[in-house]
Amino acid sequence: GEDVEQSLFLSVREGDSSVINCTYTDSSSTYLYWYKQEPGAGLQLLTYIFSNMDMKQDQRLTVLLNKKDKHLSLRIADTQTGDSAIYFCAEKEDSSYKLIFGSGTRLLVRP
């Protein structure tokens, strides 16, 4: 079945780059998403990438997709304390309503 895996925790210094990784199993996934959850809040869509793309950049965020290895990463440049949150990777098939979420990576940004 489908499965999305992420490491549970990442700690970086303020100003450094953060890289959050995700692997997925469903080769028919069409869209891959990154969501951010701040403490006590719901999930906020950060960005998404279509499966025929290798890279997408949006200001400080860069998404890289290696479709062969089914590996997705989110790079946050110049990480700030406000970036401390849980980041979820999710995949979706084109013909499905369902999102399959990873367990989330907690990012801690140290001053």
Added chain:
Amino acid sequence: DVKVTQSSRYLVKRTGEKVFLECVQDMDHENMFWYRQDPGLGLRLIYFSYDVKMKEKGDIPEGYSVSREKKERFSLILESASTNQTSMYLCASSLDQEDSTDTQYFGPGTRLTVL
């Protein structure tokens, strides 16, 4: 801006009680979803609805039911709450499958504790 609201941020109930969690979206979205979020398990889909009065089971529907009488409102019902249903419950909505990304927008969540 899409707005998804949930009726309560925090809820404490006793075992055996009937519990209603309400979710409202204001963007005329077709699809609505209920997830539960538990540490280390990510988000798991309980039920979703693609139209009024239409519903489909997600991955963990046992112990839950849903109701969608109006397009903007999707209710999650715990007929007889149990302690293993203590969790964070997140509601989401999305426009339609025809929307190529079909992005889901989330509410702030309801943290339910069952004693």
